[in-house]
Amino acid sequence: MSIAKSGVSLVNKPNVLERARQVLLHEAEEIHQLAKRVSRDFEAAVQLILSCRGRVVVTGMGKSGHIGGKIAATLASTGTPAFFMHPAEASHGDLGMITAEDVVIALSNSGESDEIINILPAIRRIGARILSITGTADSTLSRESDVHLSAAVSHEACPLGLAPTASTTAALALGDALALCVLDSREFTAEDFARSHPGGSLGRRLLVRVKDVMRTGDAIPCISVQANIQQAIQEITSKGMGFTAVIDQTSTPVGIFTDGDLRRLFVQGQTDGNTPISEVMNHQPRLLGIQQMAVDAVSLMEHHKINGFLAVDASQQLVGAFNMHDLLKAKVV
Structure with missing residues (x-):
């Protein structure tokens, strides 16, 4: 009233x-x-x-x-x-x-x-x-x-x-x-608290691991180190993550190529699709283990100003990939 x-x-x-x-x-x-x-x-x-x-x-x-x-x-x-x-x-x-x-x-x-x-x-x-x-x-x-x-x-x-x-x-x-x-x-501890609050924001931040948010299998953007720029563009476009992993014959990530890298090449006039990806990729990709906390990725993304990560297993083989959209979907951020 x-x-x-x-x-x-x-x-x-x-x-x-x-x-x-x-x-x-x-x-x-x-x-x-x-x-x-x-x-x-x-x-x-x-x-x-x-x-x-x-x-x-x-x-x-x-x-x-x-x-x-x-x-x-x-x-x-x-x-x-x-x-x-x-x-x-x-x-x-x-x-x-x-x-x-x-x-x-x-x-x-x-x-x-x-x-x-x-x-x-x-x-x-x-x-x-x-x-x-x-x-x-x-x-x-x-x-x-x-x-x-x-x-x-x-x-x-x-x-x-x-x-x-x-x-x-x-x-x-x-x-x-x-x-x-x-x-x-x-x-x-805060981790103990999170276990009894899995539906809350703290629970998601402290319980969700990389393996819980990453994309796996055919959803992983991935090309061989023997590929060229044209193949990298096709992979980035088809997988829609804004980047592609570059792996060697043992499935170990040896590089990463992103939308940003492609834009910089255009600015520099390097637009030849036949250029080997090994010549233009980032040779130091950011890697995270599948057991690491997903919230760690948020801090690293902010610090390094990047939008995605590659996930590896104990033998350092590529097993997943995720970006900020995946973290948002999992409500980690």
Whole structure:
């Protein structure tokens, strides 16, 4: 509903931009104070997750549940198998997802959410460990936990003091801190991150190899070192890559001839189609191994101002070719 249709007017209302700044600064200050209070309990929480032989099960009700879902997703994407379990569904069968090898992270600002308190005895019977994040140190949930982390705030950013705002931000930040400390402890790398994000841009950049983007077989522009310029032009035209490889009798690349080379020959007046390609080709073609990362080719193309590469196997025989269009198609760039 638009402001005009709803009848709401900004006239005589607090300055919107000033209110926005107040909210942001207040939540930032609450996180700043939270950082000052980080203690040995946090180290115990990290160790609890690191020692988990099962999965991390995150649970929370209402707004805490939304924060819990994000924490579970962050843990899962940074090397810690994790998922979110709705506490209300847990008592109706979803507790079957928990095993004795798991760690349960329970979020509740009050520490007294009925849906969570009601399933604590069952979680204990299963044998899973419990890590709680609450805004109240002396609460049922905190007392029943193996490790408790405080996400307490002085007051909410909500002017009514009712809507969870600063408290949920604090819990979210604490969850991020947990996930990243666990990541550091496990020496989780960008390559590891990419393996769990194969559909994202980082995954494509860090997982796609030359063999995944190169053209092979008859699609490779290739002529013999015994060929001439006319044959090179025909090969470049038919394969449409803007260049052709030049190979010897062992299929080893000994040169490359490009559209740019051809244009330079015309400028210089060297247009005889019978000229041996060996006299005009580039004798130092850029080669990449098929196992090299495709993203490496992007940097090399930019550095050397070229548009294509030849791919070779372990014996240095030509097995593929690719250009910038192939990298764009694979969404490496």
